[in-house]
Amino acid sequence: MTHHPEGSNPYQPAERYAPPQPAQPQAPAQAPGPQPAYGAPVPPPTVPTPQPVPDAPAQAAPSGPSHELRSALAAVRTEVGKAVVGQDAAVTSLLIAMLCKGHVLLEGVPGVAKTLLVRTLAASLDLDTKRVQFTPDLMPGDVTGSLVYDARTAEFSFREGPVFTNLLLADEINRTPPKTQASLLEAMEERQVSVDGTPRMLPDPFLVIATQNPVEYEGTYPLPEAQLDRFLLKLVLPLPERDQEIEVLARHAAGFNPRDLAAAGVRPVAGREVLDRARAEVAQVQVSREVLGYAVDLCRATRHSPSLSLGVSPRGATALLATSRAWAWLSGRGYVTPDDVKALAHPTLRHRVQLRPEAELEGVTAESVLDTVLASVPVPR
Numbered sequence: 001m002t003h004h005p006e007g008s009n010p011y012q013p014a015e016r017y018a019p020p021q022p023a024q025p026q027a028p029a030q031a032p033g034p035q036p037a038y039g040a041p042v043p044p045p046t047v048p049t050p051q052p053v054p055d056a057p058a059q060a061a062p063s064g065p066s067h068e069l070r071s072a073l074a075a076v077r078t079e080v081g082k083a084v085v086g087q088d089a090a091v092t093s094l095l096i097a098m099l100c101k102g103h104v105l106l107e108g109v110p111g112v113a114k115t116l117l118v119r120t121l122a123a124s125l126d127l128d129t130k131r132v133q134f135t136p137d138l139m140p141g142d143v144t145g146s147l148v149y150d151a152r153t154a155e156f157s158f159r160e161g162p163v164f165t166n167l168l169l170a171d172e173i174n175r176t177p178p179k180t181q182a183s184l185l186e187a188m189e190e191r192q193v194s195v196d197g198t199p200r201m202l203p204d205p206f207l208v209i210a211t212q213n214p215v216e217y218e219g220t221y222p223l224p225e226a227q228l229d230r231f232l233l234k235l236v237l238p239l240p241e242r243d244q245e246i247e248v249l250a251r252h253a254a255g256f257n258p259r260d261l262a263a264a265g266v267r268p269v270a271g272r273e274v275l276d277r278a279r280a281e282v283a284q285v286q287v288s289r290e291v292l293g294y295a296v297d298l299c300r301a302t303r304h305s306p307s308l309s310l311g312v313s314p315r316g317a318t319a320l321l322a323t324s325r326a327w328a329w330l331s332g333r334g335y336v337t338p339d340d341v342k343a344l345a346h347p348t349l350r351h352r353v354q355l356r357p358e359a360e361l362e363g364v365t366a367e368s369v370l371d372t373v374l375a376s377v378p379v380p381r
Contacts, residue, residue, distance in 0.1 A: 069278045070330060075269040079124035083264050084113050085251070086244035090235050092330070093347055094121055094209070098275060099282050099326040102232025102319065103188050103208040105223075105351060112237045114211045116258050118169045123261050125275070126268035127166035127205070134176035136219070140183035144193040145200075158195060163187050166203055170210040174220045181227060184208060188230045205275060225310065225354065232319050234351035278329070285325040286335040290380035295320050295341050301373045302353055307364045310354035320348045338379045346370055 073095055080091045090106075094117075097104045106114050115131065122129035132143060145161035162168065163184070173181060186192065188208055192199045210231070212223075228234075240248065256264055296317055303311030312320075321336075323344040328336045350366045 066281055066329070066332070069274060069281065070332065072270040072274045073278065073330070076121070076124045079266050079269055080117065080120045082266050083120040083256075083258065083261055084117050085248050086240040087113060087117055087237060090117060090237055091121065093233055093235050096323055096326040096330070096344075097232050098125075098205060098207060099279055099329070100232055100319075100322040101205065101207075101279070102322070103210070103230060105228070105231040105234040106209060106211045106237060107214050107234065108211070108237030109215060109239070110213065112239060114237060115169060115171065117237075118167055118209050120261060120266055122167045123266050124269055126271045128203070129167040129169065130162040130165040131169040131171060132162050133171050134173050134180070136176060138176045138180050140180050141195075143180065143183050144187065145195060147196055156196075158198075158200070160200075161193075163193060164200075164202060166205055166207065168206075168208050170208055172213060173210040174212045174223060177221055178224065181221065181223060185227060185230065205272065228351045229313060229315055231351060232323065233347045235347055236350075282326050282329045284334070285329050287321065287325065288335070291324075291336050291338060291341065292321070294338050294377070294380050295324065297377045298341065298345060298373055299349070301377050302349070302369070305353075305369055305373065307356060307359035307369050308353050309356045310352075312349050312352045316349055316352040320344060323348050342374060345374060 076095065077088065077091050081088070084091070094104060106117075108114055118131075119129060132138075141161065143161050144163050145159055147156040148159045149155075150157050170184065173184075183193075186194060187202060187206070190199075191202050191204070191206055193202065194200070208231075212220075239245075299312040299314075299317040299320065302308060305311065320341060324336050324340040327344055328334075328340045331340070346367065349370060353366050353369060355364060355366065355369070
């Protein structure tokens, strides 16, 4: 499949093919008769010519609905901005995760509005959200739910845990033991939890947004690679710029209360129906074989990096494909370009690679390794 450069319509060549030359040989065939009489109908074969033109927009995705859906999700970013300052990239990434039905790992120092970001996103999408503070004594049943004996009926009944929600905020997930961390694995992968051998489906959409603190590693339990690989994206929330921090203080001085989002003007502007329709359109985004090969080459290059003991798995490659398609759709295109793959490489792959100890001692980071890979792998033209 030929690669189409960014900004071009991949279906445009069909328009050039539409005025077929077979119509020209037809004219000489009928020339012996009243040539002028058939010469006038020769344009009518051009009547099918407009048909590829409507066909192109029809196939390039219902531009009307797509524009409507993208506008609705843009309104979500605006609503979140009423409460959260300076985290536009994180909001967009969370929307990409929702379009891909993936989970997100948020990393940032305390006080950069991680919890507020999730609560505001849920409010603007009219979704249910619950928060679990992960501590060393948290048990798996505290997350998934458990069977409770009812003395009146002399039977056990299931009491749902906080995992039965749309957006689950797993706060400081690395402060709880691996046994409790693992209780989320089935929920994240299968969208269900099994208690006493009975599987129970989780609501749709279901998204785990886990946070962890990049400092104070004492007393923490680093997430195993198998669980890190379950997260679609890892977002690093930076400290705000000076102007942004002044805006935060100005809002608080004007009476902003982070516990009262309604007073801040945050309201639902989209919902499950919008997400379902948007997901259906994202699934129709086209990817050329050259771009597929580029995504695979990026992932394979990490497996041969001398600085890494673990490269990106095939699951990571499929995650990169999914996030690239969602970003292309949000950008208003029905096809993926290599720039889309580049844009999502860091958040999609940074947590799927493992540095060698000697590389860490030399100051090498996952970000620098990915930068090297992006610079070395040839970009399809």
